[in-house]
Structures are given as structure tokens and as C-alpha cells.
Amino acid sequence: MYESTMFVILLILVPILLLVYRRWTTSNPHHKLPPGPRGLPIIGNLHMLGTLPHRAITELAKHYGPIMSLSLGSVPAIVVSSPQAAELFLKTHDTVFASRPKIQVAELYSYGVKGIAFTPYGPYWRNMRKFCTRELLTTKVIDSFAWMRKEELGFFVESIREAASSRVALDVTKIVGELIQDMICRMLFGKSRDVRFDLSGILEEMTETGGAFNIADYFPFLRALDLQGLARRARRTSKDFDEMLELIIDEHEVIGNLEEKNGKEDFVDMLLSLKNRTTGTNDQLGFTFDRANVKAIILDMIFGAVDTSHTAVIWVMSELTRHPRVMSRVQKELEMVVGDNDIVEEAHLSKLDYLYMVVKESLRLHPVAPLSVPHESTEDILVNGYHIPKKSRIIINNWGLGRDSNVWSENALEFIPERFSGSKIDLQGQDFQFIPFGSGRRGCPGLHLGLINIQLLVAQMVHCFDWDLSTGTSPTELEMDEKFGLTMSRLDHLVATPTVRVREKHLT
Numbered sequence: 443m444y445e446s447t448m449f450v451i452l453l454i455l456v457p458i459l460l461l462v463y464r465r466w467t468t469s470n471p472h473h474k475l476p477p478g479p480r481g482l483p484i485i486g487n488l489h490m491l492g493t494l495p496h497r498a499i500t501e502l503a504k505h506y507g508p509i510m511s512l513s514l515g516s517v518p519a520i521v522v523s524s525p526q527a528a529e530l531f532l533k534t535h536d537t538v539f540a541s542r543p544k545i546q547v548a549e550l551y552s553y554g555v556k557g558i559a560f561t562p563y564g565p566y567w568r569n570m571r572k573f574c575t576r577e578l579l580t581t582k583v584i585d586s587f588a589w590m591r592k593e594e595l596g597f598f599v600e601s602i603r604e605a606a607s608s609r610v611a612l613d614v615t616k617i618v619g620e621l622i623q624d625m626i627c628r629m630l631f632g633k634s635r636d637v638r639f640d641l642s643g644i645l646e647e648m649t650e651t652g653g654a655f656n657i658a659d660y661f662p663f664l665r666a667l668d669l670q671g672l673a674r675r676a677r678r679t680s681k682d683f684d685e686m687l688e689l690i691i692d693e694h695e696v697i698g699n700l701e702e703k704n705g706k707e708d709f710v711d712m713l714l715s716l717k718n719r720t721t722g723t724n725d726q727l728g729f730t731f732d733r734a735n736v737k738a739i740i741l742d743m744i745f746g747a748v749d750t751s752h753t754a755v756i757w758v759m760s761e762l763t764r765h766p767r768v769m770s771r772v773q774k775e776l777e778m779v780v781g782d783n784d785i786v787e788e789a790h791l792s793k794l795d796y797l798y799m800v801v802k803e804s805l806r807l808h809p810v811a812p813l814s815v816p817h818e819s820t821e822d823i824l825v826n827g828y829h830i831p832k833k834s835r836i837i838i839n840n841w842g843l844g845r846d847s848n849v850w851s852e853n854a855l856e857f858i859p860e861r862f863s864g865s866k867i868d869l870q871g872q873d874f875q876f877i878p879f880g881s882g883r884r885g886c887p888g889l890h891l892g893l894i895n896i897q898l899l900v901a902q903m904v905h906c907f908d909w910d911l912s913t914g915t916s917p918t919e920l921e922m923d924e925k926f927g928l929t930m931s932r933l934d935h936l937v938a939t940p941t942v943r944v945r946e947k948h949l950t
């Protein structure tokens with residue numbers, strides 16, 4: 443009884459206090475918030491976002507400008523939608539905007555934010571990130587797994603060849619997802635598929651609960667109630683994931699003591715060799731690297747790598763299927779660089795200039811993270827004359843940036859890879875009109891691996907095979923509807939029938 447009375451009082455009080463605060467901040471000339479649409483009591487602008495928030499937000503930004511404020515429940519949010527504004531938030535004032543908001547489900551999955559992706563800005567995050575970028579995700583380490591990716595790709599091509607010989611339509615979304623998961627698991631654990639665990643099921647549940655709209659993240663005072671049961675589901679899935687990791691780590695500890703791995707260490711081996719080593723010699727706050735850190739980093743790597751690379755490959759394949767002219771140019775380039783009868787090697791990738799333009803064009807129109815990963819401001823700050831309050835959620839509108847006709851010209855919505863020909867615009871985070879991997883302190887540390895995954899898989903798939911849509915569907919009729927979530931994937935799976943292009947003996 444007492445609890446429900448308190449709940450009603452809170453429900454009335456919180457919006458009133460928020461309203462008073464907002465009035466005060468907007469009436470004080472030193473506290474002028476960026477413009478934004480008027481919201482409803484309690485929910486603010488949440489009702490305006492719909493099922494495809496990136497599209498709704500981009501429409502609103504056209505009206506309210508490149509720095510727009512929204513109220514998402516009780517959370518103040520700032521949407522950034524122009525290259526100039528993105529530079530202000532991600533470069534000029536990067537330190538103030540480099541934190542992450544509290545996200546209930548992410549906290550549950552990441553061992554209480556012990557990894558990097560959802561950890562607030564500070565010495566702990568800096569140490570962990572430095573450790574990941576210097577010890578795990580370096581070009582040297584990633585390239586040392588090229589032999590493994592080649593092997594997995596060989597199995598993949600072989601299985602497609604079998605389907606091609608009987609003209610069977612393939613669920614491209616499904617088989618590419620399995621391949622990427624196998625590649626990442628081999629890099630992390632030394633094994634592609636382990637029948638003892640349902641890793642696909644675990645990742646699916648993590649993506650679903652992590653990508654769901656969670657009331658608790660917008661009305662933190664409702665957290666404990668777990669109205670949608672998302673926290674309960676996340677706890678269960680987190681337990682399954684933890685049991686799997688515990689077993690894998692135990693096995694690595696035993697095997698690690700028994701035999702030398704001959705330079706074929708996986709990420710768990712590398713992480714275990716660092717366990718109990720105190721890091722942070724340059725920072726005042728060092729910490730002991732323990733088992734929970736190992737598990738939290740593994741989670742970041744799986745979560746950061748699998749769904750992102752998968753989603754990106756499927757968008758590129760969809761665009762190529764829809765644009766036979768572009769597909770044919772990519773295949774011609776592959777014939778010239780790789781030869782008409784060979785497997786694509788990672789060494790070929792730097793010579794495939796047109797393929798790189800295709801990948802960029804696809805990421806421009808279909809950024810894997812259309813609203814990036816939210817940042818949070820750590821102090822009150824004035825940006826471009828606007829007051830940005832401490833603890834605002836910063837939303838970088840990657841989707842809107844990629845489709846802005848002021849930046850990309852009138853044909854911004856068309857798929858034309860040639861727009862990157864002779865252009866200096868790259869995706870490394872220096873060109874703020876195009877930041878599919880983010881930029882600045884929080885920019886993606888897995889960019890090198892992500893790009894290899896996308897380029898290698900697409901190159902191999904279109905070099906060895908032609909891909910036809912089911913009978914009766916012309917390329918231009920392929921649906922390109924989106925599904926919003928942690929990553930923005932196609933709504934429908936891509937289904938296509940492969941036909942062999944290169945001679946069989948070279949495919950095995």
C-alpha cells in the first residue's frame with residue numbers, strides 16, 4: 443500500500459519538477475537549450491519516435507536544426523545531425539561527451555560495466571580501452587588470424603557450391619550470420635562451433651533485450667519494477683552466457699598449462715596471460731585484471747563484432763543485388779586483381795578500390811548504428827550558444843548525416859559508389875559527414891577487423907558466385923525495409939540463389 447502511494451506521488455512529482463527545471467533553463471539566457479519539439483507531460487517526445495526512430499528524428503531535425511533537444515521520458519537528449527555539429531561534440535568538446543548513459547540491460551550483460559562499450563568515461567574505461575586497442579585489436583593481432591578466416595571462408599564457399607549445383611535458394615542473411623559468428627568464436631575461443639552451448643540463441647536474446655525500448659532507461663525511478671520483464675530476461679541470458687564462458691575459461695586454463703599453442707593463441711589465451719597483471723601504470727587508478735574483466739571484454743568483442751559485421755555485409759549484398767551495373771563492375775575488378783579462378787586473399791583487399799567505394803556507399807545509406815551508441819555529457823557546457831546540461835544523452839544521427847542532400851548533393855538517396863571516386867572522404871572518423879564507426883575517444887576500436895570482415899566476405903561471395911533473386915523478382919523490386927534495434931538490419935532476410943562463376947577445382 444505504502445509503495446503504491448509513493449509510486450503515484452513520484453509519478454506526479456517527477457514531471458512537475460522536470461517542467462520547472464526546463465522552464466528555468468529555457469528562460470535563463472545563459473541556459474538556452476537547443477530548439478526542439480514540444481513534448482507531452484511525463485513522456486516528453488517519446489511518442490514521436492515510432493518504430494523507426496532514426497527516420498523520425500531525421501525528419502524532426504530538418505525542422506529544428508542540427509543541434510536539437512528532445513525529452514525522452516525524464517532523460518534530456520541532444521540530437522546531432524550535421525558534420526559541423528558532430529565535430530563540436532566528438533572533437534572540440536570530446537572529453538565532455540565521452541561518457542555513456544546507464545542502460546539497464548547493458549549493465550546486466552557487462553558484469554556491471556566492467557568492459558568498455560557501456561562503461562562511463564574515466565580512468566577505468568581508459569585503462570580497459572587502452573588495453574584492448576594495444577593488446578587485442580591491433581592490426582598485427584587481427585592479421586595474425588587471417589589463416590583462420592581463410593579456412594572458415596573455404597568451408598563456406600564449399601557449402602555454397604553444393605547449393606549452387608542444385609540451384610537451391612539460400613537464406614543469405616542466415617548463412618552469413620553463421621559464418622561471422624564462427625570466425626569471431628574461433629578468434630576468441632579457438633573453436634568455431636561448440637555444440638554444448640546455444641551461442642546463437644544467447645546472442646539473439648541479448649540483441650533483442652538490448653535493442654528493445656526499455657521504459658526503465660527513460661524513467662529511471664521505475665527501474666526496480668522491471669515492467670517489461672527485460673531485466674529478468676537479461677539476468678537469465680547473462681547467466682547462460684556466464685556458464686558458457688566459465689567452462690571455456692576453465693578449459694583454456696587447463697590446456698594452457700599443458701601445451702604450447704605454437705603462436706596460435708586465441709583471445710581467451712591472451713586475456714588469461716594478462717589476468718592478475720595490474721594495469722594502469724600511467725594512471726593513478728590502476729586495477730587488477732581479474733576473471734570478470736576477461737569475461738566482460740569477451741562480451742564486448744562478441745557483441746561489437748558479430749552483429750555489426752553481419753548487418754553491414756547483408757546491406758552491401760542487398761545493394762549489389764539491386765544494382766547489377768555495380769555488381770558487374772565489382773566482379774570485373776575482382777577478376778583483374780584476384781584472377782578469374784582464385785580464392786580472395788586478405789592481401790588483395792587493399793587493391794580492390796571499387797569494392798571499398800561500394801562498402802562506403804552502403805555504410806553511408808545503411809549505417810549499422812543509425813543513431814550511433816549513445817554518449818552522455820559529464821558536465822554542463824555551452825555548445826554553439828546552446829546550454830547542454832550535464833547528463834544529457836547525446837545522439838549522433840549517423841543515418842541523417844549520410845542522407846543529407848546539403849552534404850551529398852541531390853542524389854543523396856541513390857546508391858552511387860562512384861561518388862567516392864577521387865574523394866578524400868573516408869570512414870576513419872576524421873570526416874564528420876561520414877562516421878559509421880564513430881569518431882574521437884569512443885570511436886570503434888574494431889574498425890580494422892570490421893572492415894576486413896565486410897570486404898573479404900562480400901568479395902568472396904560475388905567473386906565465386908552470381909546471385910539471383912527468386913523467380914519473378916526483378917533486382918529493383920528487392921525490399922529494403924529496415925528493422926531498428928541495437929544494429930539496423932534488413933527487416934526481411936535476404937534470400938538468393940547462387941550460380942558458380944569460377945572453376946570448381948579452385949574453390950576447395
Ligand code: HEM
Pocket residue numbers: 558559560561571579742743744746747748750751754810811814815816878879880881883884885886887888889891892893896
Ligand atoms: C561493420 C563493423 C562495425 C561497425 C560499423 C561498428 C560501429 C561502431 C560504432 C558506431 C561505435 C560507437 C562509436 C561511438 O560511441 O561514438 C562502436 C563502438 C565499439 N565497437 Fe564497433 N563497429 C564495428 C565492428 C566492431 C568490431 C569487429 C569490434 C570488436 C572486435 C567492435 C568493438 C567495438 C567496441 C568495444 C565499441 C565501444 C567503444 C567504446 O565505448 O569505447 N566493433 N562501433
